[in-house]
Amino acid sequence: MIRKIVLAALAATVVFHVAVFIQYGTWWGGALVGYQQLLLVFAFLLPTFWVHAPLARLFGADRLTTLPVSAKALLEGLCVVLVSLVFWLVFFTIPQHYLVPTSEITPKALRVSLAVSAVLSLFFYYFVEREHVRQHLAQEVVRVAQLQKETFQAQFEALKNQVDPHFLFNSLNVLGSLIHIDPDRAGQFLGQLSEVYRALLDSGAQPLVPLHREMTLVRAYASLMETRFGAALRVEWDVAPACEQALVPPTAVQMLLENAIKHNGSTIRKPLVIKVSTADGRLVVENNRQPRPDAVTSTHLGLLNIQRRYQHLTDRPVEIVPTAESFIVRLPLLTAPAV
Structure with missing residues (x-):
């Protein structure tokens, strides 16, 4: 004016x-x-x-x-x-x-x-x-092109992490053990592994996906990790069904779970607990902080990528709240695509 x-x-x-x-x-x-x-x-x-x-x-x-x-x-x-x-x-x-x-x-x-x-x-x-x-x-x-670039980068990083030799070695090692101990569970583990890759590939270049589709990827990934770590890892869910049609950038929630597991240690006596919930129009991912003895240097590229994608999509910021006891990330749930 x-x-x-x-x-x-x-x-x-x-x-x-x-x-x-x-x-x-x-x-x-x-x-x-x-x-x-x-x-x-x-x-x-x-x-x-x-x-x-x-x-x-x-x-x-x-x-x-x-x-x-x-x-x-x-x-x-x-x-x-x-x-x-x-x-x-x-x-x-x-x-x-x-x-x-x-x-x-x-x-x-x-x-x-x-x-x-x-x-x-x-x-x-x-x-x-x-x-x-x-x-x-x-x-x-320019904004759409930058958003597409950030989306491709996020998908590439997610795929790269899943084809990482350590991830594949650990997954195949778990699968090999389950084949002899519990064949049914081994089949379930293999199905979850394929679901992770299928969900990653299906996200394509879309800037936003429905939350229920992202949760399909996240639950499959969490199930893999819970099978691998056993009682040392627990993922708790409290996602309101009414929020599942909301939109989020693809692989954003999965990257947050991946970061929590990557940067925190866990034992049966002190399990890593990750809570995924919805509140006040946001999806909240919270985990207790248990720094690993062999701490992995954080580049913060994953969080930076998520923040940049949200900047292209909405004025609502990604809230990152680190405390001595926990690490909390709140992602805005969007109601309509911006592109």
Whole structure:
């Protein structure tokens, strides 16, 4: 709003003094009462600039697609001219008759003023508002491209961690032990392992996925880890069914579980407890802090990637709350995709 007020004030000042120069050969408008017309020009330009933004949205690239391009462009120009003529009459001509009664408005002057108002409106629409829309679209393209890059990076990191030799070795080692001890559980473990990879591949390049789909990946991954660590790891769930249609960035929750297991030790006497819940429109992942003796240096790339993806999607921040006893991350649950 402030931008439009300033722009209207500057444009009115320039237009007024140019008109004075053309008529009188000087930049000075004469008597102070003459500057009432400057206020009228401002009163005309401000609503004109105000209505240009919705007009530009109405005739955007994704609107009125059934019309031929030439017809759409002609209709757009006509709408701009018609709006300018109405505003010129309401905000300039009629007020001028009462505020500046000494000014003579001949039919010729009226026609000229109407033509000038139409030209001014078209000029500011196509060279100011349209340029602003073009820049906004360019920024949106960059934002979408950056979001896609971050999404690909998150998927790549998740896949890379799952094909990590240590992960595969440990998973196959657990599977080998279960085959002899509990064949049924071994089959279940193998199914969960394949579910993790399938869910990772299915996420594709989508910037957002329904929470229930993300939870399919997370539960399969958690089950793998619980099978591997036994009683030393416990994952608790309290996800409200009403939240499962909300949207989250793919692999974000799985990465949080992975980080918790990676950076914390666990024993049967002191198990690592990870709680996944929903509260106040957020998905909360909390774990007790038990630093590993062989601490892994944290690069924070996983959390940074999640934060960056959310920055492209919403103004709601990712909340990270580390304490001496626990580590809590709260992810906003989104209701509609931004791209």
